[in-house]
Structure formats: C-alpha cells, structure tokens
Amino acid sequence: MKRIILATLLLSLTIVLSACNSRPKLRLLNWGEYINDEVVEKFEAETGIDLIISVADSNELFYQKINSKTTAFDLVIPSDYMIEKMVKENMLIELDYSKLPNRGTVTYMDGVNQIFDSMTQTTLARSQKAVDYTDYAVPYFWGTFGIIYNNRVEGLEEALNEHGWDVYFEADTYFPTARRGMYDVPQFAYAAAMMYMGNNPNDYSATLLQEVETVIENADFVEWGDDTLKRNVESDNLDMAFVYTGDYLDRLYIQLDEGKTLAEVQADFDLYVPDTTMVFIDCMVIPNTATNIDGAHQFINFLLNPVNAALNAEVVGYAVAYQEAFDQIISYLDSADVTKHNWATANSIYYNMEAESTFYPLTTLHPDDIDAINTMVQNVITG
Amino acid sequence: MENQKATLKDYGYRDFTTLNKIYKILKKVFVVAIVLGLYISIIVIAIQSINESRNLSIFTRVSFQWYANILQEEELMQAIRNTFLVSAIATVLATFLGTFFAIGLYALSKKVRVLWMLLNNVPILNADIVTGFSLMLMFRLLMVVFPNIFGLFTLVMAHLFFTIPYVILSVMPKLKETDPNLMDAAMDLGVRPYKALIKVVIPAIKAGIFSGMLLALTMSIDDFAISYFTTGAGFDNLSIWIYAVIGRRNLTPSVYAFSTLLTIFTLVGLLTYQFLQKQKKGKKNEKNNFSDIAS
C-alpha cells in the first residue's frame, strides 16, 4: 500500500514538474475540436509559444469561465452576441493593430462586415454608444443557420424551396407526420420562430413572446437536441431540424470521406438555407484577465494569414472569414485531389453568400427577457 | 396450466422439484437479462469502436483504425492523461486520508460522531452542479493568496471532497466490527498507540479500505459537473472534453476505442487476478470474501 502511494505521488510530481518548462504559454479557451492540430503545431514551431487549450460547449460557459477569473485566459473565441455582452461589461481589451501586420493582407468577407455593422447598429440603438467591434475582435469562423432535412421524404425538398419557414413551423399544413427537431437553446427557437413570423429575431416584447409560444407549440417538435439533430436526420430518425450550416457540412465531409458522392449524400439528407436566416461569427478576443497579451496578438496575427486560416478550415466545417482564404479553397474546384475538390464544392454551394438574403446575427437580450424565453420554452416542452 | 395445478396439489413433492427447475432456469434467464441491461451500452460502444464508418447507425466493416488513431488525437490523449492523473491522486489520497479520518471520528463520543457522520453524507447526496459551483466559490477565496491555484490542485481537492466520504462510510462499519480488545492487547505488549494502529487496526479493516477505494475511483473517474466548475488553466478531463465536443462537432470514434480498451483491460486484469489467486490457494481454504481480496 505504502509503495503504491509513494509511486503515485512520485509519478504525479514528475508530471507536474515536466509541465513546468520555461517556454511562454498562451491559454486559449475554445470550442471542442474547433482548431486543426496542424495549426497548433505550426504556431508553436514558429513562435516558440506553448498553446494550452481549454474547451467549453457554449458562449454562456465562456462568459462564466472569464467572469469567475479562475484562470487567466489570454484568448477566447466567443460568438457575436457574447462579444457584445463582454464589451458592454468591459471584459475585453482593445486590440493593438500595430501588432497585427497581417490584418492589412486580408479582406473580411462581405457577410462578416455585415455582421459587424449589424452589431454596431444594435448597440447604437440600445445604448446610444458607437462601438466598432473590430477594435476588440478578429473573426475566426462564421456561418449561417439552415434547415437540415431528410431527403428520403417525398416532396419535402420542393416544399421547403417553395414555402421556406412555413414548412418547418406549420405542422398542421405541411407534412403533419414529419419529425421536427430544434436546438435546445431557447433563444435559437425564439429567433427561428420570429423569422418565420417575418420579424427581426432580436426584437422582444411580452406579446411577441406569446405569439412565439403558439408558433413553437404548433411546430410539434419531437426532439430538442444538439449534435444529435444532425445525426438523427442523417440516419433517418428525424426529418427537419434548424441547425448550423457547419453541422450539415460536418456530416457531409464524413460521408464524402467514406467514398459517397455529393449527389448520393444530398439524396439522403440536405440543407436548406432560408432567405431570411440567422448568421453567427466566432471571433478571437482578448479578455482583460489575460497575462500574455503579446502572445495573444501573435496568435491572432498568425491566423490572419490566409494560408493558416485555410489550413484551419480543413477540419472545421464552418466558413472562413477572409476572402483570400475563401478564394484559395474555391480554387480547389479544379483540383484532382478528391477531398479538396469536394471541400471546394461544398463551400461554393453552402457558403455562397451572394444570394439575395437577409442575415441576422443574434444579439444579447436583457437577462430578464432571456429568462422569460427560457421559461417559455420549458413550458412548451413540458406541455 | 389447469392440469399442472391439479397435479401439484396431488403429488406436491414431485411437482415442487420441477417447479424448482423452472425457477432455476428462469433465474438464470433473469440474471443474463439484467447483466445484458447493465452492459448493453458498453457493448454498443465496443461495436462503434470497431466500425469502419463514423456513421453511428450503420455498420460497414470491422476496422481497428480508431484504436490506432487514439495516439494521434492530441486533445483526447491530454484529456485521458489528466483524468488518470486526477483520479489516481484523488483515489490514493482519499483512501489514505479517509481511513485516518474514519479512525479519528470513531474515537469521538457517539453523539458527536453521529453529527459529523451526517455532515459527511452531504457531499455524496448533494446535486453535482451545486457542489461544483459552491466549491468554485470557496476555492476562489484562496486565489487572493495563491493566484494560480486553479487547475490540477483544485481539481484534486474537489475530487477529495466527494470521494473521502465514500471511504469513511466503507471503513466505519469495519471499525465497528473490530474487537476493541485488539488495541488494548497490543498496547499491553508495550506497542505505542500509533504503531498499534498501523500494525493491528489497519490490517483488520483492510476490506473496508479496499471497497472504499473502489468506490472513490468509480466516482472520481467519471465526474463531470464538479470537475467542470473547479478546473482551470487548461486542465480538462475526459468528461469535460466529451461534453465540449459533442455540443458543436463530432466525437472521434477513438473515444469509443479508448472506452472499450479501459473495460477490456479491467476485465482481463480481474480474470488474471482470479487465476493467480486460484493458483495460490490450495493451502488456504477459508471463506473467501472481501477480507481475502485485500490481503
């Protein structure tokens, strides 16, 4: 017994000590599997900085981690509405663009600029403050939301293309037997219903909330899930779900990797992006608890290189934020490499942002309103 | 059925034995069904781990690529290392400390002891997420003095918080079973109290210590909520990692491979242990229960 204790203590001591080397560290708080390992290695080799990654699965948890100050994270990758909230609560430091020379070499995608504009507008309307969010944030990935649907259901594709949101929300009229699913994030459900009603998803009032409640009730959702939604549509256990476009591409890439053709996958399940839909953007920001601010800038600058951004996108199904990186991916359309060709095709179909569409990024609502939405959705679920 | 009932009344004894037989077979079926229920998810994970396809609903071909791939999954490997490190330290410390705390509590007067034993139950019974959040708040107070406390240290402390009670609860009944004269006899022979404790009492309660250790490990290795709130500085364990990944991305099937390996290694270890024990037996022929496995 004593020997076991001694051995364990010695073992743990050596591990702890071995972790304490002298290389500078950069602490990144990220989504799970949201970075290419090759990017990490390349960054560490180029700069001599050790990248230490923590993971969490929601913006709210990011907020909590930063707010609790239990760890001095140097870099976080939250989404749009959480960046607004963090800026409002003075949790972020302004970026020093003199340390980001690569910024001059990339152009943000039009959609990305639209999101930043929209965030500024919202803040202006709400608190009469002019905030340029690019002062705090550099985009990492972005993407749209869409309705992933089961193409084995006869006529569903045509109906969606013709009637859009109505098919998803009006279970009485369209495909009463179709199995519908929704993300178990109450604000997503609220926003989707608002867009179906023709409203801005970021408006809130008690009367709107009641209307939304009826809409969600009528949709008759059989599942409130997360990653399970895409997998259930893929395996014919669900017919429609409102998801990140990246969710669909994730499953698409996997099927393509296994030798299916794009047409074959689309015949099983496909994605419909409504004319009016939600978009999101994940940005790199530096919280004011950061200790390695220089290192954080180095990392941002590293990813502002289109080559590195494209490399990162290889394993992540979301859209690159820089035109140069996007063009590089699209150029693989002529590539003989099947994987690269498929990747380019998928990007050109699902992230083709030139169509006449209205994109809404989510904004942070007042905590009381969020609470009311959460309770409303819980009430619908519990019936 | 009617017929059988009649004969049962007439020839009670003989029918009783056939009933017994049916009962025995039914019993076996039941045992198998329940064990299958306990293991069905483990079996499915094993199937997923040898499926060539990443699709979780279609089995294409047997393949061991996900096993070969484990070592290449850096984030996963790091999470596995962290999990083992925390669970090993927490289990050993909890077993060690818990045993001595239990002896200390046992030495208290009965009334006082009951009160402390009630408090001892709270960490076991409280909702994980509440415990986790409370601990985070408490550890944050320490940050004033030790700013970099969050990480391995707080994680081990948190795991100690909910594993020590299990050890104490397993050790306490065994302490009560020990002969109170044992200590006195040893001390009459001139052995100092603490030496007597280690030489006499500890061996007598070995079985309790061992089952406490087993429970501590079980609780520690799969904890999510408490670990989530009390970790820091990038020290994520496997549960935290799995939670984060399934939210937005796909789990690599290598996770299933690792899980299956863990189960298989433990099973093989147990069987080997059993085999070795059988070899050693022969002379010893006493009743084999908890107290034997610890020796």
Next chain:
Amino acid sequence: MNKEFKVLAVPYKVWLSILVFIPILAMLFISFSNLSSSVSVGELTLSLAHFKLLWESSTIIAFRNSLIFAVATTLISFVLGYFIAYEIKLSKFKNKFILLTFVILPMWSNLILRTESLANIMSENNILKNILGFNLFGNISGTWMAVLFGLVFTYMPFMILSVYTALEKIDFALEEAALDLGLRPIKKFWKVVFPLSFKGVVTGAIMVFLPTLAGFAIPKILSRGRIVFIGNIIEQKFIYTNYNHGALLAVVILFFILGSILLITKFDKEGETLL
C-alpha cells in the same frame, strides 16, 4: 478505540465545516436576495421575489417528473438489484469481489458515451438493427420508457453493492437455524434474510434515488429533450448565470436530501452505514 486518535478527525472537521456549511448558507442567502453581477452592495435587499419561479408550470412539472422517475427507478432497481445481490451472495463463485467489480465496471465508462449509445440503439434506425436485422428496443427513443431504462441500468450497481454488503454480514448459522425450524426457503427469505438486509436496501435506495432526482444528463439525452427534470432547470439557470433561481432550486433539492438523511438516521441510529 483509543481516545488519543480523536485528533485525527480534526482536519476533517475543519474541512467539512468550511466546504459544506458556508456554501449552504451562501445558497440560502442568494436565493432570498437580489444579489447578481449588476447589483452593487448598497442595493442588496432580501426578498421572496424569486419564489414565484416555484409556481411556474414548467418548474412544477419538472419536480413532478423528477420525483416520479426517481421513485420508479428506485423501486425497479430494488427488485432487480436485490435479486442480483442475492444471486451473488448465493453464487458458488468464491471471489465475490470480482463479481462486484464486474457489476460496477460499466460505471467507469463515461456516462455521456453510455447514454448516447443507449439513445442511438433505442431509435428507429440504429446500428444494432443494421447488424441484427431487428430492433431490440422497438422505437422507444424519446419516451418515458427510454428514460426509465437508462436510469435503472445506470444506477442499479449502487443498489447491488449496498444490498450485497448487508447480505454479506448475515450469519449463515441464522439461515440454517431457520431451515432447521422447518421454514420453507421462500418463507425463510422473508422472515430472516430480508429483514436483516433491510438496512442495505434503504442505503441502496437513497443512493439510487438522489442522483436520479438531481440528475440532468440521462433524461435529456434519452427523452430527446422532451422530458424535463428539475436538474435540467437548475443546469440552465446556472449556465445563464441566474444564480438566484439556481440557488433557490438547489435549496429545495437540499430539503429532499436532508429528509433522506433523516430517513437514514431513522433506520440506522448512527447514520454511519450509508454503505
């Protein structure tokens, strides 16, 4: 035991006092006050405002769901778990420790992985159907049956362990005496064995009941998000940093816990044989 060893308990007393008492007091305070990140110290007031959450229909239904499922899970685990524990006790296999480890081994695999794989095979098109050609569970994914199955087979090992520990202590001589007195095996079981093992049943019942009551992962995954437990609501409140509501619900759950601790002391005057 030598009174000298009392000092050994001192560190643990300090540890428990700090880490159990203070958080509970803090929770009580938070649930009765308007404390939040946007409220400064001067504006703190005590109020019962948060208590209206308890009358919200979703909260009531969530409590009801948690209670019903916790009771049902405990009863089923008791019947099945007792049976298995008894079989282990009767088994001719000498090394009981191996059998017990075998029972607890599934718990070493990650709970989320286990539950998700259960959810997979309970849906219409799944990997087992693909291999076997038929559906083992029918199509129960998303129903109460799926949740109940998941809860029972996740927490039953606790029941088996505690019942077995109680059974192990029973003296075989007693059983033989009962048989000598002419008791039939079934009667012997009810008159002698079961009463003696009842403490283990209570312990096991509590160890199954409480995690079921406060849990959130299993119901969420297996009901496909359609059956809400109180744990799900607490989780959501904490994630959206509404600590007042979260603390309030946690305090309510704590009442259940204190109730069950009292229950333990009723059956076991020293409250020391939870295991």
